[in-house]
Amino acid sequence: MSSSYRLPRAVHTGFDEHGEHEVIELHHGGLDDVLTSVQRTAADLLARSPHAPASLTVRAGVVAVEMTWAATPAPAAVAAAAASQTVPAAAPAAAIGTVLAASTVGVFYRSPSPGAAPFVKEGDQVVPGQQVAIIEAMKLMLPVEADKPGRVVEVLVKDGASVEFGQPLFRLAPIDS
Amino acid sequence: MSSSYRLPRAVHTGFDEHGEHEVIELHHGGLDDVLTSVQRTAADLLARSPHAPASLTVRAGVVAVEMTWAATPAPAAVAAAAASQTVPAAAPAAAIGTVLAASTVGVFYRSPSPGAAPFVKEGDQVVPGQQVAIIEAMKLMLPVEADKPGRVVEVLVKDGASVEFGQPLFRLAPIDS
Amino acid sequence: MFGKILIANRGEIAVRVLRACRELGIRTVAVHSTEDKDSAVVHLADQAVQIGPAPSRQSYLNAAAIVEAARATGAEAVHPGYGFLSENPDFAEVCEANGLTFIGPPPDVIATLGDKTAARAAMTAAGLPLLPGSVEPLNDAEGAARLADEIGYPVIIKAAAGGGGRGMSIVEDPVEFSRSYQQTRATAQTLFGDGRVYVERYLPSARHVEIQVLCDGYGNAVHLGERDCSVQRRHQKLVEETPAPGLPAELTARMGEAAVRGALATGYLGAGTFEFIVDTENNFYFMEVNCRIQVEHPVTEAVTGVDLITEQIRIAAGERLRLKQEDIRRGGVAIECRVNVEDPDRNFVPTPGRLEKFVPPGGPFVRVDTHGFAGYKVPAAYDSLLAKVIVWAPDREGAIRRMRRALAEFTIEGPGVHTTREFLDRVLRDPLFVEAKHDTGLVARILGD
């Protein structure tokens, strides 16, 4: 059976962590142009795919293209986004830069103490090793440090909020952008 | 999910309904242009596919093309088709003509009585209404009649064998072939 | 024991019968319409024969094709499941005439018990209590009206050949009697080709309780307790349970004994169900016998530990019942919910289609009988029962909680596909159901009908 499963959430482009799937979902649009676009998109994605996908689905409103390939040549699995290192930014596709993610479950604090100024704010430039936040876990205050140079584009979590492992905390842009 | 399954009913074009197959389904008229576009899209994608896909589906509103290929180059499975009417001959793709299928479960006999000459043999021409075999069901001898003119290309079932509903009995070629 | 059995049915019951055969080491033949050729039972069976096109009349009701399929495959017995040909005495007879064992009662017993007036007469003779009314069919309106006066209103006029809630009218007042009588006769003639009717007392707030029996061919019979099937929508059962909540054990034991007496008196063979009506004073009256395995048989299995299909097959193969009445010990409470492919928001219209996701519930004391699987296309040609979920628990409250848990984790998704899953949950959390104070009006009340 050629079952392929769509990624469960949101609008995705690119490959999921298992390296086996690629989905684009759009909504609305007129039939003929859309069909052409869909076809072009599918063909394009195929051409750009770093290795052969197991399945491909392109959907645009009522128009859909789905292809699956037999699973013979096992694709080189791309590993799950790991640890506190910067990971490619999540959707939308247009977003650039990287995110700094939580290395542990805990409570996120932007400041060294209540009422103090935040470690960093939007627009600030950071250097590797610079502390940018604290995560409190089991009464321990664990520093969150930048691992790459960059400029803080967005703080993604509110001060005092609980975060889970791997949750994006900051969006960073390259320094030269 | 892009699992493609056979469309068991409605309008089919293409080959047999077991295993590897190809189905186009229409429900409403006036979709000729769309159908053409969809078909072109499918053909195009096939041409560009880096290696042979396991399945392909193109959908545009109520129009859909689905193709799946067996994982291995499967033998041309001969499938049950509809009723006693002639149905398009099963795969291979090159085969032409129609088959005459069993209208009931029973025992297939080629001759009116044991030892007698068969009703028809390969090469014979038949006319609509002509008896070509008997199916015995519940002690009743039910005549099998040709429903179209044609030439017997192949007798698909051995004399005295059990047949199920829809099982192809004879392969017929058009008279002028 | 049989070497090979043909399963003359489809859907979940075909899979159920196949499972029993496998456990007994019996090979199986599935028969199927063109529509069902990718069904679960076809995948699971040792052999499969396509017997006709989608319409049941040409496939699952096609006795000739089924018998030919049995002959061609060398099957020695036919299990008819429920519905279709299961209570058709002609089919049972055709099977026997062709050397096939019909797994069910003998044809004449099916014929007798399938005729309401003949069944009433037989049960009267066996000493079973019947509601006041006619034993013989009534052929003149005046005599019938006189009888109705004697019985006392309200009365119910029923087609002798009827069943499943069709062909009956309730008459509240003597002035309506004549019109209803004529109308019911006409309806019965149209529906069943048999205009005979009979009249009996109508009990508006009575409960319908059924008793499961097993009889072998050597004069041995046991009952396996009762089932309550009060949760119905338009005479279609949705939820069944055992024991019947609130009924004294002493009463159900007496009903069981009556059922055994009735079964032995009529020469019953195999698994059967005696339906009784119980009034508010806990008097019970014989209603009818179902000469087949019932959809809801798993609740009885769950509380007794007895595999009813296996017992049917053993009995049909000529074995003696290994169970005596004292061996049948019931424990705990079992509930069954029927998950149908229907849309409760659109008047329970069937919603056949492809099941893209199908994850049945599991875990402790949960049983699922289904022919569904991920990728299955539910055909439009047949009934909408997709799965039965059966739970067991030590008590009714626990069983209800367990059923709600099981239904909540049952994932069924497909384009256009709706199920009764959530509606069943509404029933299960209804205060009247929870307190077991419901009657057959429950579903209509929930729906605000």
Add this chain to the structure above:
Amino acid sequence: MFGKILIANRGEIAVRVLRACRELGIRTVAVHSTEDKDSAVVHLADQAVQIGPAPSRQSYLNAAAIVEAARATGAEAVHPGYGFLSENPDFAEVCEANGLTFIGPPPDVIATLGDKTAARAAMTAAGLPLLPGSVEPLNDAEGAARLADEIGYPVIIKAAAGGGGRGMSIVEDPVEFSRSYQQTRATAQTLFGDGRVYVERYLPSARHVEIQVLCDGYGNAVHLGERDCSVQRRHQKLVEETPAPGLPAELTARMGEAAVRGALATGYLGAGTFEFIVDTENNFYFMEVNCRIQVEHPVTEAVTGVDLITEQIRIAAGERLRLKQEDIRRGGVAIECRVNVEDPDRNFVPTPGRLEKFVPPGGPFVRVDTHGFAGYKVPAAYDSLLAKVIVWAPDREGAIRRMRRALAEFTIEGPGVHTTREFLDRVLRDPLFVEAKHDTGLVARILGD
């Protein structure tokens, strides 16, 4: 009762615990690694928290992350399942220190029973029979050798901190003793960071039988009968059953009483398992206590009707045991088979991967506990248990037939995925297993090892 429970586990047991919570009306928090974010329990839970990357040490063994997840979600209790942190006294203590109820025995009881010598001392004090051997760990080789001479050969040298078949050596002859003693100490030091060992009599053809107990916090305890887990491959159980075939009921009742005595003496709380060894003369000896729910707990549930996980939760919530010993009536036979994602033809190498088809068995008296579903990707990071199939039948022969039927209809397919399903069938049809004359050497014999 708790309002919310955090399930500190993954796989089938996480789903099992979630089901019990749902039936009790308790909300659930799943914790998961990045690898498990599309798992069944994550889909089913009310909330889910990602606690770390794939390696267990950073996720399912990460006590800090789990406690933080409980705090962040407001969970009041933690169910540890089996494996991972389930028998870790430090984790139990960290939970309590953070105001969370650890669903299991108190930390000091886990610590005592987790130490083989401490457990032996406690059980000796409670009057349980032990195999001749040392109660205290032996720190000098000479003293140990003298003790071995007293006990009589063969003897077994076991790591005090060991378990699961690791860290033990059998010594057949006195001349080997000294070398084995040193070696076992060294291995124990490496494996468990604790070089203490003890010595006891080794019984080559003895049976391992375990007793399930439940204890509340008010001095009440019951036993729920025994389980036989003789079908093992390299100390990994493959098939479990109850009752233990061939053991006299009187014997298992005495073992049950001994287990209850031992549990009460040590202040046990919740569900626990006492392992005993039974020699050919039906003498039994205490071996160890497992302070967790066991993988094979469903067989006990099937024959007793008791939901063990629900009982664990009720006890942890401070409820009194509602069951008395006389309420526990066992009926029939239950067997469990573990369906692992492994290739028996390649030395049982794990074969993780995407499940394209996954159709679990159903029908009468079949239970499936699994986290698998069509489309699930079995990760490579964890153990290979994919599903447990549990059947019940009135007798052992029927249970074996039912299990073979259930395994035969279990469809699991995916690229590169193999399972132990067919291998299990080989075990079930092995004449020694069928006659219940097998021992722990059965699997090796079948494999021709």
